[in-house]
Amino acid sequence: MQVAAAPSTREELGSALAAAAEAGTPVRFRGGGTKQVWAPAAPAGTVELSTAGLAEIVEHNAGDLTAVLGVGVPLAEAQALFAKEGQRLALDPPDGGATIGGVVASGDTGPLRGRYGGPRDLVVGMRVALSDGTLAKSGGKVIKNVAGYDIAKLFAGSFGTLGAIVEVSVRLHPVAPETATAVGEARNAEELARGAGAVGRSPLEHHGIDVRWRGGRGAVLARFAGATPRPQAEAAAKLLSAEGLATEIVDDDEPLWDEQRAAQRGPLVLKVSSLPTRLPELLRTADELGGSVVGRAALGLSWLRLEEASAQAVEQLRRDFIAAVQDRPPDLDVDPAGPIDEGVRTLMARVKERFDPAGVCV
Amino acid sequence: MDGGEVELLAELSAAVGAEHVVTHEHQLRTYESDGLLQYAVTPRAVVLPGSTAEVQAVVRACHRAGVPWVARGAGSGLSGGATPVAEGLLISLSRMRSIVEVDLANQRVVVEPGVTNIAVSQAVGPDHFYPPDPSSQIVCTIGGNVAENSGGAHCFKYGFTTNYVSGLDVVLPDGSEVTLGGPELDHPGYDLVGAFVGSEGTLGIATRIWLRVIPKPEDVRTLVAFFGSTVQAGEVVSRIVSEGIVPGAIEMMDNLSIRAAEGATNAGYPVDAGAALVVELDGSEAECETRFEHVKELCGEADSVRVAQDDEERELIWRARKAAFAAMGRIAPNYYVQDSVIPRTKLAEVLGQIEELAGEHELQVANVFHAGDGNLHPLVCYDGAKPGEAERAEELAGLIVKACVDAGGSITGEHGVGVDKKRYMPSMFDEADLATFQRLRCAFDPHGRANPGKVMPTPRLCGEVPGPYRRHPLEQAGVAERF
Numbered sequence: 106m107q108v109a110a111a112p113s114t115r116e117e118l119g120s121a122l123a124a125a126a127e128a129g130t131p132v133r134f135r136g137g138g139t140k141q142v143w144a145p146a147a148p149a150g151t152v153e154l155s156t157a158g159l160a161e162i163v164e165h166n167a168g169d170l171t172a173v174l175g176v177g178v179p180l181a182e183a184q185a186l187f188a189k190e191g192q193r194l195a196l197d198p199p200d201g202g203a204t205i206g207g208v209v210a211s212g213d214t215g216p217l218r219g220r221y222g223g224p225r226d227l228v229v230g231m232r233v234a235l236s237d238g239t240l241a242k243s244g245g246k247v248i249k250n251v252a253g254y255d256i257a258k259l260f261a262g263s264f265g266t267l268g269a270i271v272e273v274s275v276r277l278h279p280v281a282p283e284t285a286t287a288v289g290e291a292r293n294a295e296e297l298a299r300g301a302g303a304v305g306r307s308p309l310e311h312h313g314i315d316v317r318w319r320g321g322r323g324a325v326l327a328r329f330a331g332a333t334p335r336p337q338a339e340a341a342a343k344l345l346s347a348e349g350l351a352t353e354i355v356d357d358d359e360p361l362w363d364e365q366r367a368a369q370r371g372p373l374v375l376k377v378s379s380l381p382t383r384l385p386e387l388l389r390t391a392d393e394l395g396g397s398v399v400g401r402a403a404l405g406l407s408w409l410r411l412e413e414a415s416a417q418a419v420e421q422l423r424r425d426f427i428a429a430v431q432d433r434p435p436d437l438d439v440d441p442a443g444p445i446d447e448g449v450r451t452l453m454a455r456v457k458e459r460f461d462p463a464g465v466c467v
Numbered sequence: 468m469d470g471g472e473v474e475l476l477a478e479l480s481a482a483v484g485a486e487h488v489v490t491h492e493h494q495l496r497t498y499e500s501d502g503l504l505q506y507a508v509t510p511r512a513v514v515l516p517g518s519t520a521e522v523q524a525v526v527r528a529c530h531r532a533g534v535p536w537v538a539r540g541a542g543s544g545l546s547g548g549a550t551p552v553a554e555g556l557l558i559s560l561s562r563m564r565s566i567v568e569v570d571l572a573n574q575r576v577v578v579e580p581g582v583t584n585i586a587v588s589q590a591v592g593p594d595h596f597y598p599p600d601p602s603s604q605i606v607c608t609i610g611g612n613v614a615e616n617s618g619g620a621h622c623f624k625y626g627f628t629t630n631y632v633s634g635l636d637v638v639l640p641d642g643s644e645v646t647l648g649g650p651e652l653d654h655p656g657y658d659l660v661g662a663f664v665g666s667e668g669t670l671g672i673a674t675r676i677w678l679r680v681i682p683k684p685e686d687v688r689t690l691v692a693f694f695g696s697t698v699q700a701g702e703v704v705s706r707i708v709s710e711g712i713v714p715g716a717i718e719m720m721d722n723l724s725i726r727a728a729e730g731a732t733n734a735g736y737p738v739d740a741g742a743a744l745v746v747e748l749d750g751s752e753a754e755c756e757t758r759f760e761h762v763k764e765l766c767g768e769a770d771s772v773r774v775a776q777d778d779e780e781r782e783l784i785w786r787a788r789k790a791a792f793a794a795m796g797r798i799a800p801n802y803y804v805q806d807s808v809i810p811r812t813k814l815a816e817v818l819g820q821i822e823e824l825a826g827e828h829e830l831q832v833a834n835v836f837h838a839g840d841g842n843l844h845p846l847v848c849y850d851g852a853k854p855g856e857a858e859r860a861e862e863l864a865g866l867i868v869k870a871c872v873d874a875g876g877s878i879t880g881e882h883g884v885g886v887d888k889k890r891y892m893p894s895m896f897d898e899a900d901l902a903t904f905q906r907l908r909c910a911f912d913p914h915g916r917a918n919p920g921k922v923m924p925t926p927r928l929c930g931e932v933p934g935p936y937r938r939h940p941l942e943q944a945g946v947a948e949r950f
Contacts, residue, residue, distance in 0.1 A: 166810060166812070167709075168705060168708075168709065168811065168812035169810040169811050169812050169841075171810070191711060212653065212658075222626070222630055223653075225658055225661050226626065226629075226630050233903070235903070239899050239902070240899060241899045241900045241902070241903035242896070242900050243903070243904070245808075245875075245876070245877050246875060247808045247809065247810055247840070247841055247875070247876050247877050248623075248840050248841075249622065249623075249627075249808050249837070249841070249842050249877075249880040249881065250808055250877040250879070250880060251615065251616050251665050251877075251879050251880065251884075252877050252878050252879050252884055252896075253884070253892065253895070253896055253901075253904050254662065254665075254666060254907045254908070254922075255616075255661055255664070255665050255666075256662075256903060256904070256907065258658045258661025258662055259657055259659075259661065259662045259907065261658060262653075262657070262658050263657055263658075267657075279708075279710075279711030279712075279713070280711070281711065282711070302572065305574070305682075306571070306572075306574070306595075306682055307682060308594070308682045308683055308684055308685040308751075309682075309751060310684060310685075310751050310754065329751075331750075331751075331754045331757075331758075332754060332757040332758060332761075333753045333756075333757050336751070336752075337751045337753065337754070376653070378651040378652055378653045378654060379651055380573045380575070380650055380651060381572065381573050381574070382572045403574070404652055405573065405651055405652065406653065427651055427655065429653075429655055442655040442656065443655050444655075445654075445655050445656045446645075446646065448643065448644070448645035448646070449645055449646070449647065449654075449656055449659070450656070452639070452645055452659060452910070452911070453656050453657050453659070455910040455911075456657060456659070456662075456906075456907065456910040458910070459906035459907070459910045460903075
């Protein structure tokens with residue numbers, strides 16, 4: 106892929122995009138470059154526009170728990186700044202080098218999703234550049250706002266196919282002083298799902314219920330955060346024990362969750378959208394395919410990791426589940442998004458045509 | 468009545484049954500306004516479909532006849548979003564009130580649009596609840612909540628309608644039906660659910676809605692603290708939030724609101740207090756206990772603090788807050804309610820400006836607000852019977868909105884733009900922004916038949932192929948408006 110000059114302002118990014126559109130050249134946007142394989146192969150002659158030059162942290166309004174970030178700001182850099190005020194942007198996907206733009210455009214999330222939602226839920230305003238040269242904004246920088254259409258949600262997870270995200274306003278959250286995690290080891294898929302379900306339906310205010318699974322065994326991780334998280338973790342451990350899981354409580358729990366995050370990456374990773382009660386079925390399929398799973402049990406979102414990539418495995422999984430291919434070898438010939446109903450595809454095409462009339466954002 | 472209209476009405480009657488097509492003038496009057504009575508328009512007819520297929524038949528008939536339409540839930544909205552159009556139909560979803568499925572194992576509920584907000588929480592109680600809770604939750608419908616992206620007192624902690632909708636069956640303006648999302652999160656493709664929620668009925672009609680519900684918190688603690696001024700109370704709000712405490716609800720009322728609400732409810736609020744701050748924490752017992760003690764300490768400078776000892780006392784504290792709008796009749800015969808949002812840290816500054824502006828206009832403004840997220844509800848009180856006062860009130864309301872936007876806020880936090888606030892849209896969005904909004908609308912509704920005249924400040928059409936927006940030379944010279 107040809108790399109165009111890196112723009113350093115949103116106007117320059119907009120002009121570069123418009124120029125490519127005028128010439129009919131397909132364009133891709135590149136942030137940290139950590140998820141390039143998540144998109145289909147780019148057509149020949151595609152030009153890459155880097156967002157690295159738009160890396161200004163425009164505002165951090167600590168008192169209002171909001172921030173405005175240039176699209177190319179590395180997420181870790183923004184988090185380091187927010188941390189000084191005891192705050193964070195509650196997005197914790199696994200990549201160290203990802204930019205805020207890449208995380209938003211791919212809709213990538215980590216374990217904090219269970220409590221705080223994903224990019225769609227935390228972005229409160231957005232500036233975009235469209236292929237016809239338009240620079241526009243939607244939303245604002247307050248956390249509550251229903252003025253105008255929610256263009257930011259449309260662009261979150263759109264992989265840059267409607268235009269370029271150039272700036273985002275985000276809602277921040279305070280970092281809880283203490284955390285504790287109840288871990289329950291399960292010997293079979295049903296036990297695991299029962300344990301996760303029992304905690305998920307309890308009134309305990311969890312900061313994420315994750316599962317991990319490999320080779321017929323797994324664990325439930327129920328995390329609690331706040332001023333006094335341990336009593337809740339103990340209560341969760343009781344619920345897990347009652348379902349037959351072997352439990353312990355981990356106070357210094359960060360490494361556990363780093364592992365959960367890390368397991369969302371691999372040679373072939375499929376993100377599965379399902380329902381909590383279908384977890385055992387998914388875990389059995391994972392066993393059949395020889396893969397491992399981590400997931401946000403209460404949300405019904407799971408990441409299936411396979412050590413050996415095969416298009417056949419993707420096809421097999423998609424017979425029963427909605428699954429997007431994330432990490433993959435670049436030469437593995439699969440459609441990353443997976444099948445989309447015709448009615449939705451038609452509507453998506455109409456949206457695409459309006460936002461990217463030149464059809465160059467690929 | 469012309470031939471085309473007779474034909475359309477016959478088609479509608481065939482689709483939904485003649486008894487569900489309203490054409491009598493006096494019956495149509497019932498539907499001429501929503502919760503914002505300043506706007507009243509009599510529609511050509513009102514149709515009440517009872518199923519997705521009937522909605523489809525109605526919308527398809529309108530599509531063929533080139534007739535615009537407005538969808539309506541309970542009609543409790545406060546932005547005129549369900550104000551009918553004179554040349555069009557009003558499609559009431561009030562007959563579609565089935566709770567289709569309650570799946571607590573997966574914490575999902577499927578409802579038709581006419582189901583009330585409170586009915587969802589009732590259907591999943593006592594162990595679960597549906598968090599968005601607009602004040603009108605007893606009557607307002609989920610279909611209306613989806614259209615407006617409704618919030619409520621608890622949204623600072625729990626989020627808005629958009630955070631709880633995972634899927635929608637939508638009848639598009641051409642009469643076709645499409646399922647966006649579903650029971651699962653993160654369906655492949657664009658987040659059209661996210662684009663649809665909050666689109667104020669301009670993209671289509673949701674006929675089936677998948678919602679997430681969550682477990683009810685173990686414990687709830689509520690207090691109300693009374694301060695000498697809203698500035699003092701505002702400082703406490705800032706301190707609570709900066710300590711990392713996220714209250715389930717944190718609401719403030721100023722003296723005028725306190726006086727009106729107390730007169731109506733006898734909730735025991737001191738009528739000489741400058742501000743009342745209601746703080747409610749929910750969550751685990753241990754967490755509530757620790758945090759609540761902390762909140763009490765932070766309220767140390769209050770003139771008095773009342774802690775609810777049981778549900779009855781909690782209800783009493785909330786009764787005054789919830790009655791505040793309705794009680795304004797005690798202050799003045801009429802009022803304008805605004806819904807602006809400001810960054811919370813600008814509270815003292817903006818309240819000062821509002822007070823000054825109210826003085827200049829010789830009118831009273833009562834302030835009731837969701838303090839956590841900076842959503843103000845200034846109530847501009849006036850007497851419509853006094854010549855010129857309504858106009859003065861309207862001008863004052865506009866200046867208050869402007870002050871909020873200038874402070875970095877928004878013209879609306881939860882009521883929507885509708886017809887009432889569309890004139891303020893240019894204060895937040897420039898022409899390129901508005902034209903970009905229009906692209907989304909055109910993708911769903913190229914003929915502009917769904918709730919026309921709402922959201923956008925000026926009417927606009929959809930071109931076949933949207934070209935780049937270029938300012939006309941005359942416009943550039945400042946001699947002509949684009950529309």
